[in-house]
Amino acid sequence: MxxxxxxxxxxxxxxxxxxxxxxxxxxxxxxxxxxxxxxxxxxxxxxxxxxxxxxxxxxxxxxxxxxxxxxxxxxxxxxxxxxxxxxxxxxxxxxxxxxxxxxxxxxxxxxxxxxxxxxxxxxxxxxxxxxxxxxxxxxxxxxxxxxxxxxxxxxxxxxxxxxxxxxxxxxxxxxxxxxxxxxxxxxxxxxxxxxxxxxxxxxxxxxxxxxxxxxxVIGINAYKGKSFEDLLHGLRLHDHDHDHDHGEEGHVHQHGPLYTSVTSIQVDVPVINEEKAQKLDEWIRSVLWEGILPGEGTPQNDGSKKLEVLRCKGVFCLESGEVNVLQGVRGMYEITPIRAAAEDDTVGVTEVGKLVFIGKGLGENMRKSLLDVLQ
Structure with missing residues (x-):
């Protein structure tokens, strides 16, 4: 060693x-x-x-x-x-x-x-x-x-x-x-x-x-940079073939009588430009630090549920070919470029990434708010 x-x-x-x-x-x-x-x-x-x-x-x-x-x-x-x-x-x-x-x-x-x-x-x-x-x-x-x-x-x-x-x-x-x-x-x-x-x-x-x-258990490298394909694979659903309710461009889990106050949302991310990447960063700060969706002006989301993100992660591409990785725990997060697309044969400017948010008060309006930033 x-x-x-x-x-x-x-x-x-x-x-x-x-x-x-x-x-x-x-x-x-x-x-x-x-x-x-x-x-x-x-x-x-x-x-x-x-x-x-x-x-x-x-x-x-x-x-x-x-x-x-x-x-x-x-x-x-x-x-x-x-x-x-x-x-x-x-x-x-x-x-x-x-x-x-x-x-x-x-x-x-x-x-x-x-x-x-x-x-x-x-x-x-x-x-x-x-x-x-x-x-x-x-x-x-x-x-x-x-x-x-x-x-x-x-x-x-x-x-x-x-x-x-x-x-x-x-x-x-x-x-x-x-x-x-x-x-x-x-x-x-x-x-x-x-x-x-x-x-x-x-x-x-x-x-x-x-x-x-x-x-x-060990050597899973959950917080360090990997290839785009490895990162994306780690974000794919592990639903064990259960019948989940899928949205068209995102994923919200909730199961009738089986209730948990914590849910997860997944959203596909198209290739975005630098301006949208900056807006995404601002959106994440608002959600993680203030507990509000941009423009709502209130810390309440989904009725009486307070928005609280416990974990977030993701990977997405910029038009320049740069690959960015999102990692966050509570109020701490970072968006880190890992490499340009040209350096990775598996990545191209048409690659679709994914963002995952886990917490309380996550719902359809949060997914729509994020999609508004990305589209």
Missing amino acids: DPDRKVPCTLISGFLGAGKSTLLKRILTERHGYRIAVIMNEFGDTAVSSSAKAINVSSTDNEAGELSEQFLELANGCLCCSIKDTGIAAIENLMKRKGAFDYILLETTGVADPGPIAAMFWHNEEYAMGLGNDIYLDGVVCVVDAVFGEQQMTEDATDDDIGTSQRQIACADVILLNKTDVPTEEQLTRVEILIQSCNSSAPVHRTVRGDIDLKH
Whole structure:
């Protein structure tokens, strides 16, 4: 490993009991060929099996003399760290061992909203103590309980606020539907429909006790530039052949009695000129920062629902041939040119891009407002 290479960091979120610790235990104890540093909220007999055969233990005490973090170097090449804070201090100490691992997995608490954490890692590369020089955000993985997921998604949300489990799903780049050996196929389908109502662009993988090929969890490169075709493929719907209601040029999810306060909108983007690109930037600022559609003059949208975007992403081409990528978490976003079309054989000036917005209060008027900017 190049010691100057930035280490990719993946956030693992999920509601209480979904199976995050089971997934991480599997990573820490099985021989999979990856060198991964796993940062858990805490570990013990239930989190790291004795079969892991820890070969070294070190700890750091806080000012009160209590254990604040503990490192276990494991026989399978992984490194485990237990934390009792937000993880920044633990990552600082972990990066002193840079070169001993190739990936970092950071577990968030079951009641944590990963959005602010993701924004910190992704956008502010010089945050905290300069960790942006050593790591970058690879993506957010959300573990959903196949047994209680439907109940959690529908019960912890209100008309005034988005539930924690829905925020976790909305922010995810990959979703693991865990414990799929317990429910019926009909129950699994209902949960998947709810998940796709919240986040239509994230692939959903069914798992049992966190058993999954790690290529779906690490190295997903969700926030970095790829080829136009790869970026567009990542934005295509993963609807598992369910019957969704498609608009002519966009996509709005909502499913009768299966209700989530978070929905997603997808809009095709034709090749646009520089002027329209500037108007698109202004439109995004209005939606993300002010919670209003341009020209409405009120933070209320879709009746009594407040417009709140949790995640946005997309890719589109300019008439000049330049390819631009949109990435956003909450109020932080950036539109980054990745290359000119001439440098990529898969891209031409006729290529149609796509924008995805995930949040609360998204509706048909938002889609129409965006299309007015693009057309």
